[in-house]
Amino acid sequence: MTCNSGQEFRYPEACNFVCNRGYKLTHTTSRVRHCQTDATWSGNDAECIAYASCAALKDVGYTTSGSYVIDPDGPDFGAEPFSVYCDFPRGTTVISHDSESRTSVSPRCNPAGCYKRNRVLWPATGADGSCDGPV
Structure with a gap:
């Protein structure tokens, strides 16, 4: 500021x-x-x-792709803001994390939603055509 x-x-x-x-x-x-x-x-x-998302950044006129900090749940709730890569021309938000490989989970009968895994997030340096989502 x-x-x-x-x-x-x-x-x-x-x-x-x-x-x-x-x-x-x-x-x-x-x-x-x-x-x-x-x-x-x-x-x-x-x-x-x-801002809450790459889409919100785009809505107010951002057009330069790059690393941005977003806060999807807002400043007063839940998770802390985190970095993503906003690819504005392609309309994608790219998030990398340390858990991109397959994970084997032992077959147990547990209540739904009990599996948790901590991940470390960081902005990707560019978009990959294999897993695009809307901005």
């Missing part, structure tokens, strides 16, 4: 906040904050969050 970094502000100057590539300001964030007479800032603190 940037706001004329390193600059000192005086009343009534304003600071216009801009998020880094791939992030957006929250709905409660004040994009423009003014230096007030009591040496405090007007409005709410600026906070940047990740």
Whole structure:
């Protein structure tokens, strides 16, 4: 997030906040904050969050494919944001992980949904034509 970094502000100057590539300001964030007479800032603190998906990035005008951080369940729920590769021309989201080979599971009679496996996710460097999904 940037706001004329390193600059000192005086009343009534304003600071216009801009998020880094791939992030957006929250709905409660004040994009423009003014230096007030009591040496405090007007409005709410600026906070940047990740978009929910590559499709959301595309919807707001992103066209350059590359590594982006997404947060499908939002900033206040569940999993932490993670990196993916957004391939905008092809309309795919590519996610790599450390569990891409077949895994043998011992035949046991367990309740549905009991099998769990931790995976480490990282952005892929490009799309593979063998497993595309919509953005």
